[in-house]
Amino acid sequence: MKTVIALMLTIAVLIFPQDIFADECLEGDCENGSGKGFTEEGKLYDGEWLDGEPHGQGRLFIAKGKVLEGRWQHGNLIAEKGNKKVLQRK
Numbered sequence: 001m002k003t004v005i006a007l008m009l010t011i012a013v014l015i016f017p018q019d020i021f022a023d024e025c026l027e028g029d030c031e032n033g034s035g036k037g038f039t040e041e042g043k044l045y046d047g048e049w050l051d052g053e054p055h056g057q058g059r060l061f062i063a064k065g066k067v068l069e070g071r072w073q074h075g076n077l078i079a080e081k082g083n084k085k086v087l088q089r090k
Contacts, residue, residue: 030049
């Protein structure tokens, strides 16, 4: 069931304009806790949040079914799951 919901949300992100979903929390605590919601850029994020940004373990669903999963710090992916290399993303 969770897979179906995640798939439907991912499809919705790709079909609808990003500004419709920006900063919307779908479940849980997307301010300071664990939850599923949309980032300021309109991308679906499922994981830990701090001050309304992805922070901690989580997954970011990006275009064409790709998922970035790993450890986040203030909205930036710093360590991708399964990869010991630290990423420098801006």
